[in-house]
Amino acid sequence: MTMDDNKLTFDKITSDLTHHIRINKGFLVWMGFLTVSLVACLYAYSLQLRTGLGVAGIRDYVTWGLYLANFVFFVAASLIGMLISAVLGLAGMKWITPLTRIAETIAVSFAAVAGLVIVSDMGRPERLAYVFIYGRPQSPILWDVTVIITYFALSLLLLYLPMIADMAILHRKGALPSWLKGTYKCLSLNFTDTPAQNRIINRSIRMLLILLVPMALSIHTVTSWLFAVTSRAGWDSSIFGPYFVSGAFVAGSAAVIIAMFFFRKNYKLQDYITDLHFDNMGKVLVTVSLVYLYFNINEFLVPGYKLQRADAIHLTELFSGKDACMFWIVQIGGLVLPILLLFFRPFRKPLPILVISIAVLIAAWFKRYLIVIPTQEHPFLPIQHVPQNFVVYTPTLVETMITIGPFILVLIIITLISKFFPVIPLHETAVEKGVEDV
């Protein structure tokens, strides 16, 4: 740490961590840009609502396209809340404190938007309620709906509970508009930092963290089962659960690193999110990537060795056929290369690791594409007597916009949360640094 701890006072921490809470020009321009983009995407979705899913490129054979790949990606990214806060937190790692809220923000926003993404994939979105009215517990979709809602609720609580103390501080200290202060006062639930209150909050957080682990594992395992319960080549795999979960940690860690970089830069948090955090996150990313690589080898080598009829067609397409280019870029550029680079300390410095993380995150999205789409392009029986666009899937413009929309929404949510709340837990940081509020 480069910081001179002696000079730290409670007021300095408070002002460092909250000075970004104000509406400035940059924020307005950024939000304006996001809003305009979102409106364009909503327009695309309104086209789909009016004329049906036919506006997308999906047809009878490739029936799940970008939307579903996107859904898997969103669920994957949301898993990071659990890795950072729950796994590393429960393991007693202290350095994660400034990153927990970033991870939880990412978890909450991706989980919330994942629910919307899946609605955009429905042929009859107005019948959404049927899932609850007529729901059949035998269907993995029901399991998915249940665990995603639960995970979202847990993550939201986990974002909120540690914030209660911060709200109280902000309400007391901040030089803020009165409406904002009023909101903080409401949200702080009259927290007065008594030991009893702190005990309740700490206990609840601990319980949430413990609950979060199985719930997070479930959401992505169940999502992987949407594929693994079918008998199709490429999906019919017994390691899909851990394969998806480890892949999710890769995507999520990359997302957190990217968010860390921009928060640190834009909100001037260099003293709190230090090079050490990037270094540590680099180690986390390389660890989860190695696990993911291991599952990748299992997933492709074993069926590739046997080459059963349907698997052979599927794997040939991936390794040397139509999808080979994307496949190898994703596997090497998004997995092997990042692992090799991140072994070296210089590449775990903020800027290099940002670049690597962006590559990893983009590759992670295309990996979901490769999991979802190619399998459907070679079903067991031949595809015949249908138009060419049934045989080869090509996403349409409208479909692409409806796919980009959720990303914009996530950015909006993350921006709003980070703009109006301290990005770094205020109360916790003060307690850890041993400075008390006087």
Next chain:
Amino acid sequence: MEENNNTHSPNEPEKSKASTRRDFLKNLGLAGVGVATGAAALYSGHIFEAKKEATGESKVLLTQDGRLVSVDSLEIKSHEKTGEDLRESQSREGIPGRRWVMVTDLSRCRNARKCISACQEAHHLRPEQYHMNTLQMQDSPNTAPYNMPKNCQHCDNPPCVAVCPVDATYKRPDGIVLIENDRCIGCRFCMAACPYSARIFNWIEPKDAAKDQGIEYNAELNVPQKLGTISKCLFSADRLREGKLPYCVEACPNSVYYFGDENEDSVTNGTTKETVRLSKLLRDNGGYQLMPELGTKPRVYYLPPKNRLFPFEEAKDATPEKV
């Protein structure tokens, strides 16, 4: 579908050779128990008879799953439903006592595609929407190509039904897998799960959407088709209810299809109207199912393409325009 044939093999009681005194006492005890049981049985039988006399006579009825049961006639209440309720419950409950099966003779198919057009007309489908599609197959480079009409296999262990989140696709006791497009949410999980690519989706406004407006929905015909919902082969459940053969079966000029009831062990050829024993037809011709290793237990059987009546021809381009 396997029936549990409870054939009683006569159980010859073994005769003991020399019964000792202890055995005798044991037998006596057994006999005592036997007498008591017998008396109880007689008594309950008596009560049963008495009750029967008091109420009416017992009737033998066939249940939906094909079992014969006897029911007291006074216990029988007529089960009446009308209008939409009737139609809905009918289409869920199926045709009592039947187990529909289809047999497709590949040696006779010349890809005339008459089944396809009859089907598409009946179900108001677009040209690229197939409930029934004839595929050009070749199992290995050294085996001869052949035509294979392929429809929904009406699996007895249907993966499509298993995954549907809202019970919009269901298996009926008479073997047919149907769709209720009033309920389908369009998630297409069933399409992903079906290994036979049997399901289609209404991606755009269905062909006759305007014409069909106001028609009451019939799940056994899946008409009107609805935007954003699933469709697939229904074994022409509406025709079966009228005692007729399915649209495709009747339309084939080359006597490819047999259709009938597994409970009766008979199937009728749609072209020649000849009725034959299902078990014999399958046994004599090496009948098989598509991908039985997947455990889906299809209700469609195929007869292998041997001694073919027509030479195989590459299909004329039957591919519809882009949609």
